[in-house]
Amino acid sequence: MVTLGIIGLGKMGLSHLSILNTHPDVQVVGVCDPTGYVLDVIHKYAGFATFPDHRALIDNAKPDAVVVATPSRTHAEICSYAVERGLHVFVEKPFCLSVEEGRELAELAARRSVVNQVGYHYRFVGAFREVKRLLAAGAIGAVHNFRVEAYGPVVLQPKGGTWRSSKTEGGGCLYDYASHAANLVTNLFGMPAGVGGSVMQSVFSKGVDDEVYATLYHADGVSGQLCVNWSDETHRKMSLRVEIWGRNGKINADRQECQVYLRGGTRPDLKLDAGWTTFYTTELTAPVRYYVRGEEYSAQLDYFIDCIVNARRENESDFASALETDRVLDMIQRDAALGPRVTGSDAEQQPVSAAPGGWRETLIRWLGGKPALQKVS
Amino acid sequence: MDRLLFGDNQFFGVNHMSEEKARAQAVRFRETSAVIDVLDAALDEGIRTFMCTTHDRIAEVCEHMRALPERYRDYVFYPCMPYAHKYNNAVTELGMLGAVKKFLPEGGLVDAALAGGAAFARKDIDRMTRLLIDAEMKMFEGLKTPVIFLQNVVVDFLMGLGFKEAFRIFAVHVKERYNAEPGYITMNMPRLLDVLEEVGVENPIVCANINKIGFRMCGGIDLYEKTLATRKFRPIAMSVLASGAIPAREAIDYVCGLPNVQAIVFGASSRGNIRETKRLVAEKWAA
Numbered sequence: 001m002v003t004l005g006i007i008g009l010g011k012m013g014l015s016h017l018s019i020l021n022t023h024p025d026v027q028v029v030g031v032c033d034p035t036g037y038v039l040d041v042i043h044k045y046a047g048f049a050t051f052p053d054h055r056a057l058i059d060n061a062k063p064d065a066v067v068v069a070t071p072s073r074t075h076a077e078i079c080s081y082a083v084e085r086g087l088h089v090f091v092e093k094p095f096c097l098s099v100e101e102g103r104e105l106a107e108l109a110a111r112r113s114v115v116n117q118v119g120y121h122y123r124f125v126g127a128f129r130e131v132k133r134l135l136a137a138g139a140i141g142a143v144h145n146f147r148v149e150a151y152g153p154v155v156l157q158p159k160g161g162t163w164r165s166s167k168t169e170g171g172g173c174l175y176d177y178a179s180h181a182a183n184l185v186t187n188l189f190g191m192p193a194g195v196g197g198s199v200m201q202s203v204f205s206k207g208v209d210d211e212v213y214a215t216l217y218h219a220d221g222v223s224g225q226l227c228v229n230w231s232d233e234t235h236r237k238m239s240l241r242v243e244i245w246g247r248n249g250k251i252n253a254d255r256q257e258c259q260v261y262l263r264g265g266t267r268p269d270l271k272l273d274a275g276w277t278t279f280y281t282t283e284l285t286a287p288v289r290y291y292v293r294g295e296e297y298s299a300q301l302d303y304f305i306d307c308i309v310n311a312r313r314e315n316e317s318d319f320a321s322a323l324e325t326d327r328v329l330d331m332i333q334r335d336a337a338l339g340p341r342v343t344g345s346d347a348e349q350q351p352v353s354a355a356p357g358g359w360r361e362t363l364i365r366w367l368g369g370k371p372a373l374q375k376v377s
Numbered sequence: 378m379d380r381l382l383f384g385d386n387q388f389f390g391v392n393h394m395s396e397e398k399a400r401a402q403a404v405r406f407r408e409t410s411a412v413i414d415v416l417d418a419a420l421d422e423g424i425r426t427f428m429c430t431t432h433d434r435i436a437e438v439c440e441h442m443r444a445l446p447e448r449y450r451d452y453v454f455y456p457c458m459p460y461a462h463k464y465n466n467a468v469t470e471l472g473m474l475g476a477v478k479k480f481l482p483e484g485g486l487v488d489a490a491l492a493g494g495a496a497f498a499r500k501d502i503d504r505m506t507r508l509l510i511d512a513e514m515k516m517f518e519g520l521k522t523p524v525i526f527l528q529n530v531v532v533d534f535l536m537g538l539g540f541k542e543a544f545r546i547f548a549v550h551v552k553e554r555y556n557a558e559p560g561y562i563t564m565n566m567p568r569l570l571d572v573l574e575e576v577g578v579e580n581p582i583v584c585a586n587i588n589k590i591g592f593r594m595c596g597g598i599d600l601y602e603k604t605l606a607t608r609k610f611r612p613i614a615m616s617v618l619a620s621g622a623i624p625a626r627e628a629i630d631y632v633c634g635l636p637n638v639q640a641i642v643f644g645a646s647s648r649g650n651i652r653e654t655k656r657l658v659a660e661k662w663a664a
Contacts, residue, residue, distance in 0.1 A: 011468045018537025022568070038473065041502065046539040153462075154469050236390055236399075237462055254396050281393060282592050282622040291564035291595045292533045 002026050002308050005063040007054045007078060009033040009042065012092050012119070013069035015292060017048075019301050020067070022290040025309055030061035054078045058085060065115070065308055067301075068092065072170025076101035083108050088115040090304045094179040094329065095322035097170045102326045106319035115307040117300070117315055118322035120183045122240055124296040124303065126284030127258040131242065131251055132188055139260060139270050141248030146224035148184050150177045152238035154230040158204045172208030174200060174329055178228040180240055182328040183321075185216060185226060188242070191324050192216040198335035203231040214332045226332075256281045378426075378524070378582075380662055381655060382455065382613065383419050384644040385429040388412045393620035402646065409437040418648040420452070422655055428455040428584075428642050430528070433463075436516035443519055457526040457562060458513040481508055506543065507550050514555065524582055525551040526560035533565055536572055545576040558582055565595040566612070567604045580609055584642065587614035589623050589631040606636050615642045626657055633661030 004026050006017045013033070020026050032051040033039055039050040051057035058066065058081065065088035068078050076096045082089050083105070095118050096102035109116040122128055135143065154176070185192070196215045203210040211229040218224070230238075241254035252259040258279045266274050288298035300317070307315045386392070390403035406412050416427060416438065429435050435456075442449040459480075467476035514525070527547055535543045548559040560582040563569040573581045587605075591598035593616065605612060614635075618628045632638060641658060645651045 010473065011465075014538070015534065018534045021539060022537050035474075042538070045502070045542055234400075234403075237465070239396060241396070256393060256395055280395075280620075280622060282590065282619050287591060287593075287597070288595060290533075290537065290568075291593060292537055293530055 002065055002305055003029045003061070003063045005029060005051075005054075005057045005061055005066045006031045007033075007057065007066055007068045008070035008092075009035070009038045010069060013067070015297060016067045016069060016090075016119075016301060019290060019292055019298050020305070021046075023302065023305055025305055029063050030057045032057045054081060058082060058087065064088060065090070065304075069119075072097055072175055073168065076105055079105055080108060083112050083114055083116070086112060086114060088304075088308050090117045090119065090301070092119045093183070093322065093325075094118075094170060094175045095319060095326050097175070097326075099323070099326055099330050102319070102323045106323045109319050113313055115304065115313065115315060116319040117304045117307070118317050118319060119300060120180065120187075120317045120322065120325070121294070121296040121300050122180055122184060122255075123187060123317045124299040125255050126281060126286070126295075127253045127255060127279070128184065128187075128242070130258045130279055130284050131244070131253045134251060134258075134260060134270060134272075135188060135244070137267075137270055139249065139267055139272060140244065140246030140251055140262070142220075143189065143222055143244055143246045145222070146185075146189060146242060146244045147227065148181045148224065148240075148242045149227045150181045150238060150240045151229050151232040151235045152177060153233035153235060154238075155204050155210050156231060156233055158206065167208050172200075172205070173210050173228055173230045174212050174333065177230045177238060178212040178226065178332070179325055179329060180238075181226050181228050182332075183317075183325040184240065184242060185224065186321065186324040186328060188244075189216075189218055189222060189224065192218050192328060192331070195328070195331045195335050197340075198332045199340075200333065200336040203229070212332065212336075214335065216328070258284065378611070378613075378640055379424070379453075380640050381424050381658055382426045382428045382640050382642040383416065383424050383651075384615065384642045385427070385432070385435070387644040387646050388415075389430070389432055389434070393616075405646070409434055409441070412438060413441055415646060415648075415651075419645075419651050420449075422648070422651050424651065424655065425451050426453045426455060428457060428526070430460045431456055431458045431513040431516065432460045439516050439518075439520055453521045453523060454517055455524045455526060455560065456514065456517055456522055457528050457560075458510065459528060459531065461528055461530045477505065477509075480512055481505065503546055506546050507554070510547070510550055511554070522555060522557055524560045525555060525557045526562050526582075526584060529562040529564055532561050532563045532569065536563075536565065536569060541572050541576050544573060544578060548578050560584060560613075562615075564593045567596045567600050570604065570608055570610055573610075580611060582611045582613065582639075584613040584615055586616040586619075587612070587632055587635065587638065588617050588619040589628060590619050592616060592619035592622065602635065605638065610637075611639045612637060613640045613642055614638050617641055617643065625654065629654070629657045630661060633658060 002025055004020060006013055009031060021028050028048060030049045030051050031042060032053055042048050043050045049061060066082045068075060068089060068091040070078060072094055075091050079089050079091050096105060194217050198214040200209040200212050210231040214226045216224045216226060239254060244251045249263045250261040260272055260277045262272055262274050266272060285295050288295045289302060290298055387402050388406045390399040392399035442452055464476055467479055471479060551557045551559050561569060562584045564586060566583060566585040569583060586593040594601050614632045617632045618625060632641060643654050645654060
């Protein structure tokens with residue numbers, strides 16, 4: 001039996017609690033959240049032991065493992081507290097807001113040899129797992145370009161009152177939707193050597209980005225685009241997709257299906273015909289023990305528990321892999337802050353910095369040839 | 378209860394197999410009149426129960442039907458609440474409490490409940506749940522809603538938490554206020570039956586995936602078959618085609634051959650498909 005504590009009872013914390021509470025090998029020994037009414041309701045109606053904060057939970061209930069689903073800013077501190085005490089940790093994405101903190105935490109978890117996992121649930125989506133398998137088997141030959149996109153309807157009007165609308169708390173589209181896209185990039189293609197052409201801008205939000213675009217440069221001439229926008233209600237919910245071009249074909253995949261195009265020949269070993277082959281979610285998705293909101297949410301948590309029970313220490317979506325994602329997000333953020341570097345009639349070889357009026361104004365003034373240019377230091 | 382119920386996924390860009398198809402459907406049904414045309418085609422084929430989410434656009438369908446009482450005299454709605462994405466997106470944007478406030482007609486209720494020192498009393502939860510149900514039911518005023526369903530994401534989420542009381546509150550309220558029977562949609566049917574029994578919901582109406590390949594049937598197909606054969610409840614089968622993974626005849630033969638299944642809910646966008654489904658079911662179940 002694995003004794004477990006849930007830290008943070010927002011949307012994800014409650015979702016994780018619901019799934020794990022039904023696990024036959026798990027006993028939930030405590031939950032905590034700073035919000036009194038949530039604790040109150042969860043105690044009265046579901047009977048969980050409640051604690052005011054993570055320290056009280058960990059010190060008193062002494063769980064074997066914790067699930068951390070608090071605002072991103074607090075991940076580093078809470079996870080460190082747990083790992084230092086030898087607890088296994090599942091933490092929501094994004095991992096840490098500072099690459100330095102993330103690195104220390106990933107090293108600490110490795111030293112303490114605890115199971116450590118970050119909630120990038122798309123790693124447990126059958127279609128994306130199939131893509132990884134096909135790439136590893138060389139199905140479409142050497143990859144030269146990819147496009148990873150995520151769209152959905154989160155911020156559709158100018159308001160917001162939660163930590164998600166605060167940049168310092170890890171709000172904004174970058175740490176939310178774009179982190180999934182970046183995680184898919186590193187999972188499929190490894191760590192990019194660098195990024196360029198990054199744009200982060202608001203559509204409706206005040207103070208945080210609603211869309212993120214970047215070009216990613218990998219080794220061996222592989223490049224790709226990351227395109228993310230969470231102010232797009234033409235998608236019913238978050239939709240993550242990838243399109244990959246290789247010398248011998250192409251792959252399109254989203255949560256529902258994985259389509260492969262082979263340029264010539266067949267790959268019977270991979271069940272691929274010449275031309276298009278489609279694999280559907282019904283054949284790619286393994287059944288789960290308890291379903292709440294998508295197989296991947298249950299699968300990632302059951303996998304976490306399985307790693308603990310079977311003393312498996314090399315796991316999918318571990319802290320080290322999530323740190324790579326944080327590093328990509330950090331690169332995009334730094335690149336976007338530099339403002340656009342464009343090639344045009346008057347613009348050759350002169351970088352522009354983002355001025356207080358926003359980069360668009362800067363660019364317009366600058367392309368007009370009038371305003372004073374600021375050099376990037 | 379009719380043996381064939383018409384579902385609404387196809388109208389709202391829900392397709393578990395393909396986002397491209399989902400988008401094409403969303404485009405096709407952008408006008409509510411296109412939805413009504415399909416419902417009319419189904420009605421002409423004798424399918425008069427519409428099992429639908431409480432999506433904003435269903436309100437327009439209701440409006441249309443209220444305006445033509447003769448044409449829709451026998452028409453029946455089985456509302457399924459809530460339309461979860463509405464809440465899900467609001468929770469991300471506004472937080473848990475903010476979302477509840479947004480959808481409650483009396484926003485002040487939450488503030489009032491919290492004023493007493495951040496502690497919700499049992500009666501507050503009870504009252505808030507009732508008000509949320511009423512808010513979702515408003516669009517069906519004056520129409521027949523003999524069964525009212527709680528959506529699977531809510532059922533399975535609350536069941537996981539162990540918040541069993543909610544199922545009883547729901548049952549009591551839909552009976553008292555709407556003279557309707559409570560229905561529960563789930564992906565975890567055998568487990569839900571245990572819980573409903575525990576809170577005293579007898580002979581429950583439970584809608585679950587029932588298909589030949591075991592798609593989203595938690596506990597496994599064997600346990601589902603055993604449950605259907607041995608337990609007292611009124612099962613409605615959904616996702617019988619497993620999103621198109623099973624050919625129609627094979628899928629329907631399987632489900633119609635199971636014991637105790639009361640009804641099948643299916644979605645279709647064309648008269649041809651509606652008629653074909655009806656024919657296949659009629660062959661197996663002399664309806």
